[in-house]
Amino acid sequence: MNIIYIKAGFINEASGGGLEARKIWNALEKTASRHPDCAVTRFSADAETSDIRTLMARTPFKDRLSRALLHSSYVYVNWWLGRLNKVLMAQSPDVVILGNSRLGFMARWLRTHAPDVRLICHYDNVEADYVGAAWGKAKGPVDRLLKHIEGFCVRRDERDAVRYAHDHLVLTQRDQHRLGTLYNQPGGSVQVLPICLNEPAPMQLGYGTGPVQLLFLGSLWYGSNQEAVCWFLDQVWPAIRTRYPDARMTVAGSRPPEGFKKQVTDVPGIRLVPDFDRLEDVLLADTIVVAPIRTGAGMKVKVAESLSLGLPVIASEEALVGYGEAREDPLSETVLFPAETAADYLAALVCLAGRDVDETGSRAKRLFRRYYSWSRSEAMVEALLFPPCEEPSGRGDCVEAGD
Numbered sequence: 303m304n305i306i307y308i309k310a311g312f313i314n315e316a317s318g319g320g321l322e323a324r325k326i327w328n329a330l331e332k333t334a335s336r337h338p339d340c341a342v343t344r345f346s347a348d349a350e351t352s353d354i355r356t357l358m359a360r361t362p363f364k365d366r367l368s369r370a371l372l373h374s375s376y377v378y379v380n381w382w383l384g385r386l387n388k389v390l391m392a393q394s395p396d397v398v399i400l401g402n403s404r405l406g407f408m409a410r411w412l413r414t415h416a417p418d419v420r421l422i423c424h425y426d427n428v429e430a431d432y433v434g435a436a437w438g439k440a441k442g443p444v445d446r447l448l449k450h451i452e453g454f455c456v457r458r459d460e461r462d463a464v465r466y467a468h469d470h471l472v473l474t475q476r477d478q479h480r481l482g483t484l485y486n487q488p489g490g491s492v493q494v495l496p497i498c499l500n501e502p503a504p505m506q507l508g509y510g511t512g513p514v515q516l517l518f519l520g521s522l523w524y525g526s527n528q529e530a531v532c533w534f535l536d537q538v539w540p541a542i543r544t545r546y547p548d549a550r551m552t553v554a555g556s557r558p559p560e561g562f563k564k565q566v567t568d569v570p571g572i573r574l575v576p577d578f579d580r581l582e583d584v585l586l587a588d589t590i591v592v593a594p595i596r597t598g599a600g601m602k603v604k605v606a607e608s609l610s611l612g613l614p615v616i617a618s619e620e621a622l623v624g625y626g627e628a629r630e631d632p633l634s635e636t637v638l639f640p641a642e643t644a645a646d647y648l649a650a651l652v653c654l655a656g657r658d659v660d661e662t663g664s665r666a667k668r669l670f671r672r673y674y675s676w677s678r679s680e681a682m683v684e685a686l687l688f689p690p691c692e693e694p695s696g697r698g699d700c701v702e703a704g705d
Contacts, residue, residue: 303339303687305330306393308376308408309346309401317521320602322426323401325498326471328589328676329683330399332615337688343393345386346401357386374429374455375404387411395419397687403429404456406463413466422686423467428480431599435526445606456595458483464488468546469496469686473601474624493686496624496677497606501671505611507587512548514651517589517613519604522576526598530618531562534594535569541644542651544572553591581611588659589613590651593621594641601625607638609670612663616641616650627673633665 313323320590323346330342344350347358357380364376371382380386387408390398399422400408409421433453464470464481468490472478478492518534520527531553542549553566554575566574575584593610593615601624608615609628616639628634636657639650653663671677 303341303516304394304527305334305340305342305397305399305687306390307342307344307346307399307401308377308390308394309344310686311346311356312348312373313344313346315347316602319426321499321603322424322497324500325358325676325679326399326401326424326683328681332680333448333684333687336684338508340687344389348472349607353388357389361602369451369455372455372458373404373407374452374459375402375407375560377405378407381407381411387415387654391416395609397422399424400463400467402426403460403463404460404465406459408478409461409466411565411575420469421467422469422471423463424471425463425473425477425481427600428475428477429460429599430484431480432456435514435524435598458627461485469493469687473497475624477600493682495679495682496627497601497603497607497609497676498672498676499603499670500676502581502610505580506583506586507585507589508588510550511589511655512546512550513655514542514546515586515589516549516551517541517584517591518551518553518555519591519607520555520593522553522555522562526595527555528562530594530596532565534592534595535566537574538594538644538647539569539571541648546651552584552589554578585611585613587663591615591617592647593617594647595621604671605638606674609666609674612666614654614657614662614666615639616647616654631669631672633669633672636662637669 307327309323312509313327314320327344334340334342345354347360349355349358358377360376366381368376368378371378397420401422401424402474403425409423412419412421419547433456464485466680467593470490470492471493472487472494473496475494478494499540550571552573552575556577558576563574566572574580578584591613593602595602595618598620602621605615605617605621605625614637619640622629622640629638641647641650
């Protein structure tokens with residue numbers, strides 16, 4: 303079986319999309335290592351061969367031209383010119399896995415020109431919803447126009463992914479429902495594969511000087527994260543400082559806009575750490591993660607990442623979408639705290655104030671390993687490509703499980 307995995311950009315990029323790409327690529331490599339007749343190749347900006355890297359490289363010109371051609375990924379340019387599809391078909395693929403629904407134009411083309419190729423689409427978000435959250439409340443007529451164009455292009459490509467792929471891997475049941483609402487029910491199989499991360503190496507962390515050490519961690523260029531932080535500082539932080547005058551909070555993440563920087567750093571007790579290099583620069587052993595997300599799409603990586611680091615999380619219902627399994631587990635009672643109001647956050651902090659940090663950390667890590675580690679994605683991707691077989695009495699041939 304010859305498997306091609308296609309990912310716009312770099313697999314190792316520091317983003318939610320990069321983490322999701324590594325989840326799938328790691329699972330493919332593990333699957334290939336267990337099946338001698340299986341080979342995997344990636345088409346990405348960090349592919350093994352220079353010709354593929356060149357074709358998958360991103361440039362501002364490709365970004366602009368793809369939108370002018372009414373498509374949502376810069377990869378479309380070389381596909382439209384016939385360069386990328388020519389190299390892809392030269393690989394004689396049996397399976398093509400699309401790393402994002404913005405590549406739906408490939409699914410449409412392959413169903414016509416290579417009908418025997420099995421197509422799997424991995425949705426790291428419902429992209430139509432992601433666009434709305436990423437742009438936030440667009441200001442001015444130009445921004446509103448650009449948001450409208452981006453939304454149209456995304457919906458066009460995502461619709462083709464839903465319509466033409468044979469199999470679909472989604473993050474949450476909500477995403478599955480949204481795809482059906484937006485584009486009608488996807489054809490073929492749909493499976494929910496939540497966020498799965500590689501377990502981080504152990505870290506030696508110090509302790510804070512105050513009774514409450516909070517952390518918000520996320521991409522600070524992202525509109526939904528900016529709105530969450532501003533809401534928290536306005537609606538919740540004053541109440542926390544009244545109860546815990548020495549409380550401290552770190553807001554850490556990439557590419558915060560200048561206006562947002564000023565808004566955050568003007569608040570007493572808040573430390574902003576933009577574009578940090580190491581998690582140790584923003585973490586303390588007694589850190590409590592807050593995720594007051596109000597809008598968004600898909601699953602929030604920050605929750606699984608916090609569990610992997612052994613940190614308790616106080617989060618909105620939006621931030622906990624997709625984490626139902628962990629919430630139902632008794633281990634979560636001192637680890638995951640849903641909160642929507644200032645009173646909810648204060649109640650959770652009171653519960654956590656006298657915690658055993660080591661015990662809480664152990665429970666968080668056990669939750670992570672049970673539901674959101676790479677071992678889960680490895681097993682699920684392998685089962686999708688090589689379904690479990692059984693040999694019913696009197697037959698020696700292989701039958702797919704469930705038949």
